[in-house]
Amino acid sequence: MPLFWRVCLINGAVFLLGTLALALSPATVSAQPLLSELVVLLLGLTVIVLLNGALLRTVLRPLDRLTAVTGQIDLRHPGLRLDEDGSGPARPLVRGFNAMLERLELERSTSTARALRAQEAERQRIAQELHDEVGQSLTAVLLGLRHAMDSAPEPVRAELDELRGTTRASLEEVRRIAQRLRPGDLTDLGLISALAGLARATSARNGPRVRRRLPTSVPDLPSATELVIYRVAQEALTNVVRHARAESVDLGLTLSDGRLVLRVVDDGVGIPRGAMGAGIQGMLERARMVGGVLDVRAREDRRGGSGTEVRLSLPLPRRAEP
Amino acid sequence: MTVRVLLADDHTLVRSGVRRILEAEPGLEVVAEASDGAEAVELTRSVRPDLAVLDVSMPRLTGLQAAREISRRVPGVRTLILSMHDNEQYFFAALKAGASGYVLKSAADEDLVEACHAAMRGEPFLYAGVTSTLVGDFLERMRRGDSAPRAVLTPREEEVIKLIAEGHTSRQIAAELVISHKTVERHRANILTKLGMRDRTEMTRYAIRAGLVEP
Numbered sequence A: 001m002p003l004f005w006r007v008c009l010i011n012g013a014v015f016l017l018g019t020l021a022l023a024l025s026p027a028t029v030s031a032q033p034l035l036s037e038l039v040v041l042l043l044g045l046t047v048i049v050l051l052n053g054a055l056l057r058t059v060l061r062p063l064d065r066l067t068a069v070t071g072q073i074d075l076r077h078p079g080l081r082l083d084e085d086g087s088g089p090a091r092p093l094v095r096g097f098n099a100m101l102e103r104l105e106l107e108r109s110t111s112t113a114r115a116l117r118a119q120e121a122e123r124q125r126i127a128q129e130l131h132d133e134v135g136q137s138l139t140a141v142l143l144g145l146r147h148a149m150d151s152a153p154e155p156v157r158a159e160l161d162e163l164r165g166t167t168r169a170s171l172e173e174v175r176r177i178a179q180r181l182r183p184g185d186l187t188d189l190g191l192i193s194a195l196a197g198l199a200r201a202t203s204a205r206n207g208p209r210v211r212r213r214l215p216t217s218v219p220d221l222p223s224a225t226e227l228v229i230y231r232v233a234q235e236a237l238t239n240v241v242r243h244a245r246a247e248s249v250d251l252g253l254t255l256s257d258g259r260l261v262l263r264v265v266d267d268g269v270g271i272p273r274g275a276m277g278a279g280i281q282g283m284l285e286r287a288r289m290v291g292g293v294l295d296v297r298a299r300e301d302r303r304g305g306s307g308t309e310v311r312l313s314l315p316l317p318r319r320a321e322p
Numbered sequence B: 001m002t003v004r005v006l007l008a009d010d011h012t013l014v015r016s017g018v019r020r021i022l023e024a025e026p027g028l029e030v031v032a033e034a035s036d037g038a039e040a041v042e043l044t045r046s047v048r049p050d051l052a053v054l055d056v057s058m059p060r061l062t063g064l065q066a067a068r069e070i071s072r073r074v075p076g077v078r079t080l081i082l083s084m085h086d087n088e089q090y091f092f093a094a095l096k097a098g099a100s101g102y103v104l105k106s107a108a109d110e111d112l113v114e115a116c117h118a119a120m121r122g123e124p125f126l127y128a129g130v131t132s133t134l135v136g137d138f139l140e141r142m143r144r145g146d147s148a149p150r151a152v153l154t155p156r157e158e159e160v161i162k163l164i165a166e167g168h169t170s171r172q173i174a175a176e177l178v179i180s181h182k183t184v185e186r187h188r189a190n191i192l193t194k195l196g197m198r199d200r201t202e203m204t205r206y207a208i209r210a211g212l213v214e215p
């Protein structure tokens, strides 16, 4: 029954009760009400108000709960729903609300996925152009300078040599930018090599020692999934270097029960509860995009050590039955 | 005897730059140019150069795929990979594909000629970054006691190995220790031999054992 009719009905029933009480009981009200009559009236009124309140409360309480929940809704943490069964008369409203949340979350996750994909595609395009155009031209300049040096008179030679140094530095910079934008090794050499390279690069940047626990091969994965795994590992390792003050990190990839699990575990200070920035946000969204689950938590081991664990678990694509 | 070189790069300017560098060197002659990997394999079969210099990223077949094809189909031809990527994973992928060496484009002006000669001598050409990775890893394992020192290094070699591990180039090491570039190169070769990384097979084996690359 719609909420409006329910409220009308409750009110009507209570008034009816009052009217009946007035009509059937011997109570009367004089034109000049006596004090005793006023007391009875007041009592009757109180009973009616209390009864009405109690009845309306059962109808309206779910609405208050709903209001409270709407305040807590945060699309970055999806999955919050109202209890439909316990909401009695407000049930249609709650059901509608839950359905709306469902649609919002779906819409948000598809639009985030779209944005992330567009971003990766754009990065790839820029990286490609940097690599193919700028990088190659700089290489040609570098080689040309070298050649020119061999036949140049002494004073010009020193100058050319200096230019060569500058060109070399620019070329290395271009390569670094292109690699950050788009891991070329991922497409050229595959996921395992790319993760190994990431581990190496992290250790090399004066970072903590990265221990690799990588399998020798993984099943064929869609390239979008490989990129997500790579980006999560990259962000997790960057966080370790920037925040953890760790001595060593384990970078592991394992296959079990039809799931692929990436773990980045450090022995640093541990992540504060509820810490959330663009980095962790990005990891969560990327994981969701490929149907994975991401978990970031501080950990406490038996020897009182601390640290942080980032765990990404992905379902493996089901192999077509032979 | 001149070494006949095939050159493959999809970028014309780079190709002509490389060509000029190689031709300026007595004993090297560029006999063919290809603009993609598949063409490089074709030309290698018909022209039979002594050495093929392959850009790592080319259309149709990448440099690594082309190197693999060449070492399978025309085994007598040595190959060198020319690459933008300063990443030891590419280097080991190149060795596994049968290449004799890996030259960074950002160091090609200095290293390329040397790498060609090394390839023709049958030695792997290691760019500075890879040597320091391998040697650094070796030192680390020795400190942890994972691998017993396989050979006794001379004090001079100890000095050189530390500088290599810190990523210094031969030229910088020469300046630091006040010795000639040639001497540094000799120490480097000796050290690698003593560590069991003399040729490409040994080096790959070491890298796999050390977990630097997948088998």
Ligand SMILES: Nc1ncnc2c1ncn2[C@@H]1O[C@H](COP(=O)(O)OP(=O)(O)OP(=O)(O)O)[C@@H](O)[C@H]1O
Pocket (backbone or CB within 6 Å): A239, A240, A242, A243, A244, A266, A268, A269, A270, A271, A272, A275, A276, A277, A278, A279, A280, A281, A308
């Ligand atoms: N491995 C870690 N150890 C300790 N603290 C961590 C670790 N990873 C993250 N944190 C904490 O969590 C916070 C949020 O991390 P997040 O990656 O989301 O953002 P950020 O690294 O600060 O910035 P960015 O958006 O550039 O990544 C960090 O500021 C840091 O305090």
Ligand SMILES: [Mg+2]
Pocket (backbone or CB within 6 Å): A235, A238, A239, A277, A279, A280
């Ligand atoms: Mg971060």
